[in-house]
Amino acid sequence: MTDLLQLLFAxxxxxxxxxxxxxxxxxxFTVSGVINLAQGExxxxxxxxxxxxxxxxxxxxxxxxxxxxxxxxVAVIMERLVIFPVKRMTxxxxxxxxxxxxxxxxxxxxxxxxxxxEGLTPLTPGGFSLGGVSIRYQELWILLIAGVVSLAVYxxxxxxxxxxxxxxCAEQPVAARLVGISLTKASLLSFLIAxxxxxxxxxxASPLYFTSWESGLTLGLKGFVAATxxxxxxxxxxxxxxxxxxxxxxxxAGYISTGLRDAVAxxxxxxxxxxxxxxxxxxxxxxxx
Amino acid sequence: MSLGVRGLHAGYGRLAVLHGIDLTAGEGExxxxxxxxxxxxxxxxxxxxxxxxxxxxxxxxxxxxxxGYGPEKLARTGLAHVPENRLVFPSLSVADNLVLGGYxxxxxxxxxxxxxxxxxxxxxxxxxxRLEQAAGTLSGGEQQMLAIARGLMAQPxxxxxxxxxxxxxxRLVGEIFSALGQLRDDGLTLVVVEQNARAAFAxxxxxxxxxxxxxxxxxxxxxxxxxxxxxxxxLGGGFAADADAGAxxxxxxxxxxxxxxxxxxxxx
Ligand SMILES: Nc1ncnc2c1ncn2[C@@H]1O[C@H](COP(=O)(O)OP(=O)(O)O)[C@@H](O)[C@H]1O
Ligand SMILES: [Mg+2]
Numbered sequence: 001m002t003d004l005l006q007l008l009f010a011x012x013x014x015x016x017x018x019x020x021x022x023x024x025x026x027x028x029f030t031v032s033g034v035i036n037l038a039q040g041e042x043x044x045x046x047x048x049x050x051x052x053x054x055x056x057x058x059x060x061x062x063x064x065x066x067x068x069x070x071x072x073x074v075a076v077i078m079e080r081l082v083i084f085p086v087k088r089m090t091x092x093x094x095x096x097x098x099x100x101x102x103x104x105x106x107x108x109x110x111x112x113x114x115x116x117x118e119g120l121t122p123l124t125p126g127g128f129s130l131g132g133v134s135i136r137y138q139e140l141w142i143l144l145i146a147g148v149v150s151l152a153v154y155x156x157x158x159x160x161x162x163x164x165x166x167x168x169c170a171e172q173p174v175a176a177r178l179v180g181i182s183l184t185k186a187s188l189l190s191f192l193i194a195x196x197x198x199x200x201x202x203x204x205a206s207p208l209y210f211t212s213w214e215s216g217l218t219l220g221l222k223g224f225v226a227a228t229x230x231x232x233x234x235x236x237x238x239x240x241x242x243x244x245x246x247x248x249x250x251x252x253a254g255y256i257s258t259g260l261r262d263a264v265a266x267x268x269x270x271x272x273x274x275x276x277x278x279x280x281x282x283x284x285x286x287x288x289x
Numbered sequence: 290m291s292l293g294v295r296g297l298h299a300g301y302g303r304l305a306v307l308h309g310i311d312l313t314a315g316e317g318e319x320x321x322x323x324x325x326x327x328x329x330x331x332x333x334x335x336x337x338x339x340x341x342x343x344x345x346x347x348x349x350x351x352x353x354x355x356x357g358y359g360p361e362k363l364a365r366t367g368l369a370h371v372p373e374n375r376l377v378f379p380s381l382s383v384a385d386n387l388v389l390g391g392y393x394x395x396x397x398x399x400x401x402x403x404x405x406x407x408x409x410x411x412x413x414x415x416x417x418x419r420l421e422q423a424a425g426t427l428s429g430g431e432q433q434m435l436a437i438a439r440g441l442m443a444q445p446x447x448x449x450x451x452x453x454x455x456x457x458x459x460r461l462v463g464e465i466f467s468a469l470g471q472l473r474d475d476g477l478t479l480v481v482v483e484q485n486a487r488a489a490f491a492x493x494x495x496x497x498x499x500x501x502x503x504x505x506x507x508x509x510x511x512x513x514x515x516x517x518x519x520x521x522x523x524l525g526g527g528f529a530a531d532a533d534a535g536a537x538x539x540x541x542x543x544x545x546x547x548x549x550x551x552x553x554x555x556x557x
Contacts, residue, residue, distance in 0.1 A: 161388065161395060168378045168389050175376035178338060179443065180364035180393035 002132035007254040008247060013139035015246020016146035017043075017209075020201035021223025022230070022238035023153055024194035029232045030170035031190040032183075034083060034094035038102040040220020042198030045105060046071040047211030048113045050203045051120050060121050068199040074105075075195025079188050102216070109213035117212035120203060142204045149200055150239045153193065157235060166190060170233070218262065225265040228272055231279025241279075290349070291316045291478035292337075292368075292447045297346030299336040305344070306332045308502045314447065314480055319473040321489035321510070322482045323519075324499035330482040331373050333499070334451050337480075338370035339363045351446045365393040369445035373452055375436040379425025383416055386424045386435055390442030401444060409438035412468050430461035437468070447478045454485040466492050490514050 024039045046067040053063035082097050083089065124137035157163040168176040169186040177183060202211065205219070226245050230237015245265060253261040272279060294312040298305065306329045314320040324330050335341040337348060339360040347356045350368055358366065378386050387409065391402050410417050413434040419427060424435055433453055440448055450469070454462040462485065470492040473479055483489040490496060490510040498506040498519060506513060513519050 161392070164381060164385050164389055165392060167381060171378045171380060172376045174340065175372060175378065176389075177340065177360040178364065178370045178372060178376075179389050179439065180361045181389070182361050 003254065005131075006133045007250045009133055009135065009139070011247035011250035012243055013142045013246070014209075014250060015226075015243035016142050017201050017205040017219070017242070018222045018226045018245050019150060019239040019242025020146050020197045020204070021219055022226035022242045023150065023235055024198040024201075025224055025227035026230065026232060026235055026238045027153075027166075027193040027197070028187075028190045029227075031166055032083065032089060032094075032187045033091050034089060034098065034187075035091055035224075035232075036191075036194060037095060037098040037220065038078065038105055038216075039194060039198050039223055040216030040218070041102050041105040041109075042071050042075060042195050042216070043202030043205065043219050043223075044211055044213065044216035045074065045109060046199035046202035047120060047206035047215070048109055048213070051118050051206065051211065052113060054121055060123065063120075064203045067203050068196060071199035071202070072192055072195040075191040075198070076188060079191035083187060083191070084184060102220070106213055106216065113213060115213065117210040117215065118206075119208070119210045120206035122207035136208065138204075138207045142208075145200065145204055149197060150235070153197065154235050156193075162189065222265050225269045225272075228269060229279050231277075234279070237279055290314070291318070291351055292480065293347075293349040294337065295347045295349075297333070297336060297348070298344040299332060299341050299346075300344060301332075301341075306502050307336065309346070310499075310502075310504055312480070312497060312504065314478050316478055317473060317476045318494045319469065319479045319481065319492055321493035321496045322480060322499055323484065323486045323489055323496060326484060327501075328499040329502040330499055331451050332502075334370060334372075334449050334480075334482055337449060338368055340370075361393070364443055364445075367444075367446035369440035369443045369448050371436045371440045371448065371450040371453065373455075375429075375432045377424040377427070377432050377435050377439070380423055382421050383424050383427070383435055384420040386439050387420075387442050390439030391444070394442075394444055397444075402442070405442050405444050409441045412441070412471065413438055430457050430465070433457065433461075433465060434468075437465070441472075445477070447480065448472065449480040449482070451482050452484060453481065454483060454488050462488050486514075486519070 021039055021043055024042065025036060028034050028036045049070055050063045050067035053066050054060055058066065078101055082101055083094070086093060086097070122136070122138040123141045127134060127136035127139075129135070157167055165176070165181045166186050166189060168179070168181060169183055173183060176186075201219070205211070209215075222245060223242070226241035227238045229241030229244065245268060248268070249261050249264045252264050290313055292312070292314040294310055297310040298307055300306040310333055312320070312322070322330055322333065332341065336343055339358050339362070343356065347354065349355065350363070350366055353366060355363055355366055355368075378389065381389070387406060391405060394402055394405075415431060416434055416438060419431065424432065427435060437450065437453065453465050453469070457465070466488050469479055469481060473492070473494070481489055481493070490513070493510050496508060496510045496513050497504045498513070506516065506518065
């Protein structure tokens with residue numbers, strides 16, 4: 001029983017990180033149909049920027065803010081340089097372009113930060129034990145911050161004019177243009193959101209799971225699978241998908257074999273694509289974001 | 290003159306669809322543009338509202354040369370386009386659809402936004418009890434009303450509508466056209482594109498008949514409604530051309546192109 005609780009807790013905090021990465025996929029895909037394969041690199045880059053900023057003497061919080069802001073900027077620049085100039089964007093073209101960006105970012109990180117994996121200083125070091133379940137403070141921070149960020153994103157799409165305008169672009173791009181919403185600005189805003197949540201995921205995960213130039217690959221893949229569980233168009237689906245994936249992974253690692261841990265994501269992806277391409281947490285095609 | 294179109298040519302890639310359209314609508318005038326399926330009516334409205342680049346020609350809106358403006362800028366300048374197939378935002382509430390209709394006026398005075406909304410509600414009281422409902426759950430007629438109301442939220446000087454009657458029961462068509470007549474009486478300039486000539490003739494101040502990318506006839510509705518060329522030639526299926534005019538489209542368009550059009554307008 002304690003084992004199970006331990007695994008569930010670890011799975012939820014891991015899943016919360018996937019959830020944030022998944023929100024990034026959803027934010028971009030709904031607006032422009034772009035599947036951003038550099039989403040994982042946003043997280044890795046943020047981790048590395050924060051680690052090196054702390055290394056050069058910046059206080060932890062300042063380093064985290066710096067990392068999030070710079071990655072958000074990278075995302076925005078990426079949109080302007082790579083997505084915006086394309087006249088007829090299709091999902092296939094977007095895969096090729098963003099794979100290029102992902103590769104470029106990886107090379108850059110390897111060059112600048114070297115090949116080693118490192119962990120960022122945790123927001124609060126250490127942990128405690130509760131009824132036999134050991135809990136690290138950083139895991140609580142992950143759950144808290146990921147929860148607040150997810151709610152904020154949800155609130156943004158449901159309640160603010162800018163959020164509603166993004167949903168309008170996702171649902172009826174022609175009508176959105178006719179009411180005066182600029183699709184190019186909407187796409188830029190969606191990258192800003194994706195860069196920000198991806199970066200937050202990266203700095204939250206780094207103290208526990210470590211960051212290297214290539215850690216964006218698995219994180220991106222898992223975030224993508226989580227987003228797919230929600231049909232790639234629902235923030236709520238992405239969050240639930242992330243948590244489910246995290247829990248299933250730790251349960252698999254705990255009860256079956258640690259070696260199978262990374263296979264869970266692919267298995268889930270195949271099951272979803274075959275059985276329910278609209279996602280298990282996705283509602284109808286209409287109910288986006 | 291609220292809207293003036295001169296020598297407008299436009300098309301899709303290498304396919305030229307409009308071959309020099311002239312169209313004017315004076316302030317407070319309701320102009321109907323009728324024509325069979327495939328005549329280029331929707332293309333004309335897309336070109337007017339900046340969705341489609343012009344090959345040549347000019348467009349003036351309330352005294353300003355708006356040739357080459359994109360849709361966002363045109364919406365801000367005062368043109369609202371109620372598109373073919375309504376295109377409401379389905380998962381958003383009726384109220385949110387209206388709010389987004391006023392997107393270009395978001396930094397303008399709140400009083401003007403409220404006035405636009407009150408007017409739209411007075412025009413279509415059926416929407417009032419459905420404000421919190423998702424727009425996708427409305428009936429076809431209600432969606433059309435919402436699409437018009439959304440256009441009015443932009444506080445336009447000129448409202449252009451693409452086949453507001455299509456797929457609606459006659460009673461609803463009457464309701465919608467009487468709303469359009471009321472808007473005209475309040476001083477708004479309207480251009481209504483229709484296949485349903487009967488409904489359009491009943492309220493229009495002037496009528497233009499389009500055929501294969503040209504305006505072939507122009508005049509007041511009373512005179513045109515008795516013109517044999519209107520009844521016989523240009524509407525296909527006769528004067529009560531709310532009947533299926535699909536057969537005519539085949540003459541004006543290659544099948545491949547026509548299906549491309551369907552995909553483009555129905556993209557969700
Ligand atoms: N998106 C499009 N791409 C290519 N051709 C199109 C497109 N939309 C319309 N057309 C073509 O333009 C012509 C006029 O179509 P349209 O303006 O929709 O006519 P109407 O609205 O009068 O029925 C037709 O030949 C149609 O096939
Ligand atoms: Mg049409």
